[in-house]
Amino acid sequence: MKNRRIAVIGAGVAGLSCSQKLGKAGHDVTVFEKSRGLGGRVATRRTPDGLFFDHGAPFISNPNYAPELETRLTGDELVNVWQARPENAAYVGVPAMNTWLKPLAENLTVQLQSRITEITATEDQWRLTVTRDDGTNSFENFDQIISTVPAPQAMELFGALPGFTGVFDKVEMTPCWTLMVAFAERLDIPLDFQEAPGPDVAKLMRNSAKPGREPLPDCWVLQATEKWSISHLEEDKEAAHQLLLSILQDIAGFPLPTPVYKTAHRWRYALTKNAYGVPFLPHPDGSIYLGGDWLLGDSIAHAWRSGSAIADALIQTD
Numbered sequence: 001m002k003n004r005r006i007a008v009i010g011a012g013v014a015g016l017s018c019s020q021k022l023g024k025a026g027h028d029v030t031v032f033e034k035s036r037g038l039g040g041r042v043a044t045r046r047t048p049d050g051l052f053f054d055h056g057a058p059f060i061s062n063p064n065y066a067p068e069l070e071t072r073l074t075g076d077e078l079v080n081v082w083q084a085r086p087e088n089a090a091y092v093g094v095p096a097m098n099t100w101l102k103p104l105a106e107n108l109t110v111q112l113q114s115r116i117t118e119i120t121a122t123e124d125q126w127r128l129t130v131t132r133d134d135g136t137n138s139f140e141n142f143d144q145i146i147s148t149v150p151a152p153q154a155m156e157l158f159g160a161l162p163g164f165t166g167v168f169d170k171v172e173m174t175p176c177w178t179l180m181v182a183f184a185e186r187l188d189i190p191l192d193f194q195e196a197p198g199p200d201v202a203k204l205m206r207n208s209a210k211p212g213r214e215p216l217p218d219c220w221v222l223q224a225t226e227k228w229s230i231s232h233l234e235e236d237k238e239a240a241h242q243l244l245l246s247i248l249q250d251i252a253g254f255p256l257p258t259p260v261y262k263t264a265h266r267w268r269y270a271l272t273k274n275a276y277g278v279p280f281l282p283h284p285d286g287s288i289y290l291g292g293d294w295l296l297g298d299s300i301a302h303a304w305r306s307g308s309a310i311a312d313a314l315i316q317t318d
């Protein structure tokens with residue numbers, strides 16, 4: 001098993017939890033990630049002026065669902081506890097949500113800005129078409145494929161393969177429009193974290209109140225509800241951030257000063273609404289495994305558990 005070449009698609013939580021475990025067990029793993037950095041939906045926007053916004057997962061929910069993850073977080077100097085409200089304490093990465101994930105990629109071969117666009121069978125392997133950000137394509141052969149991309153993207157790559165037809169009908173992922181906005185001075189909003197503070201808002205967070213962040217400028221992240229995000233899904237970024245800013249204005253209840261930074265991000269596949277219900281899905285011949293949060297649920301801990309379970313399954317066959 002150890003002389004087999006393994007490709008992991010996606011360098012989010014599931015891809016990294018899986019790859020680091022396989023790497024430690026001595027496997028030859030190559031990780032392909034379409035974006036410029038690690039973490040996937042555990043994401044932080046860094047502006048040219050040095051502002052930080054955790055515009056993906058704002059914190060790590062229920063880490064005890066994945067005991068290995070919880071053990072890792074305890075005592076990790078790249079995470080800290082954010083006591084957002086007396087009744088809400090949660091782990092966050094410091095100084096950005098995705099910092100604690102970077103050490104997982106040490107000693108791994110990770111190809112960034114490398115999107116897998118096609119998977120075809122050769123006589124005894126799988127051939128991946130890797131499309132780089134500069135538009136060039138290359139082809140690489142692997143014995144084992146592990147996919148950790150969101151369900152709709154996995155469907156594009158694997159939906160036509162025998163063994164995976166019909167799988168994706170059972171899964172639903174929902175979008176989330178997210179506003180990132182900063183003000184030079186602190187806004188007079190007493191709570192740093194609010195759930196459903198208005199009809200169109202799922203969460204409102206003062207990012208600069210998290211541990212390890214600069215208190216000023218006053219950086220905020222607003223996540224729209226599923227309903228609002230679906231009904232504005234094809235809005236352009238400019239229109240979306242203007243609309244979300246007026247929603248923040250209503251919540252604040254006073255005229256907002258001119259922001260020093262504002263933008264919006266559309267997560268087309270943000271959260272799992274209906275999960276598949278098992279940690280991973282193997283191809284009948286075992287040469288492909290599908291994983292990711294959507295197999296189990298809607299959080300970092302679900303993603304971790306899925307990725308880690310795939311690694312365990314492969315290590316067992318060593």
Ligand SMILES: Cc1cc2nc3c(=O)[nH]c(=O)nc-3n(C[C@H](O)[C@H](O)[C@H](O)COP(=O)(O)OP(=O)(O)OC[C@H]3O[C@@H](n4cnc5c(N)ncnc54)[C@H](O)[C@@H]3O)c2cc1C
Nearest residue numbers: 010012013014034040041057061115116292293299300303
């Ligand atoms: C707005 C928002 C709020 C959230 N709130 C919370 C929360 O409060 N608590 C919590 O625990 N979780 C939260 N989550 C969910 C959490 O972020 C996810 O469950 C988790 O990060 C999913 O990890 P993953 O590895 O399964 O998938 P992803 O993080 O999506 O990783 C998949 C990776 O695959 C890459 N990829 C996709 N297609 C290709 C391709 N063809 N080739 C190469 N690479 C590809 C992507 O770029 C991505 O990096 C939130 C997410 C969002 C977006």
